[in-house]
Amino acid sequence: MAYSFTKMHGLGNDFIVIDGMTSPIDLSSDDVSAMCDRHRGIGADGVIIVRPGQGDGFMDYRNADGSLAQMCGNGVRVTAKFLVDRGYLPPGRDSLRIGTRAGLKEVRFETAGGRLSRATVTMGQPILDPAAIPVHAPVDSDHGGVPYVGALMIPTPWCPATVTCVSMGNPHAVWFVDLESMPDELVRGDRLDSLDLSAIGPYLESHTVFPEKANIEFVTVEPDGLHMRVYERGVGETLACGTGACAVLVAAYLTGRTGPSSAVHLPGGTLHIDYREDGVHMTGPASTVFHGTWE
Structure with missing residues (x-):
């Protein structure tokens, strides 16, 4: 069977996007893994099947290993661009709603030449209850009456990792790293890009304290905002x-490292994150790379 696809990305977080709006598409986890293989397939961090559903469309997202994911922020912006650029929205709209496994997400967008160029996603309230994240850890911190896991110490073969745990529909462990105190086998230099994630990333991602694994963020606080790298489950x-x-923004705000709004710099580019009364808002671009057919 042949599948038409569009290769898209948000700040280099890349996806194979398949149109399931008018006909049903069913992929096995092996299909997804094969498509995402960067040497023998198309190559991507995941596959998005855009399906009809509550709102203007549903983002059916699978990780590169074929596993289901509840939520993907860059994937929501990419899905919005796919729906707008393909003409699934009536002319004149500047917002839409996208269904995800973590609920409906409101998206406001800007266009250039009739195509989506930039979008702001209302990501909802962060989840801080350890059982709902989930993480096997007690609450140890409080911010304005809001309890959370702010300083969970995880022993590793290299050095202790002290993380703040947050869910945005999927579990995250945010580590504000002190590069100067890390052993030489992990970091050689004073920049975040000198940190070797190849061993400690998988170790923390699959640690027993995270029953559904976790995305691990490595963060430094700089004058121009928050700098991060991520090892995604x-x-x-x-x-x-x-x-x-x-x-990362939520964790930095709760622990007093930044205010409720900041630029967050990633290897692929910069997102602007605002933590407001109605939840977290994420603003950034989405891009189309090419179209093709997978047989």
């Missing part, structure tokens, strides 16, 4: 992670 290190950027 079921994928590995990616150039960007929208839910991760939201989790």
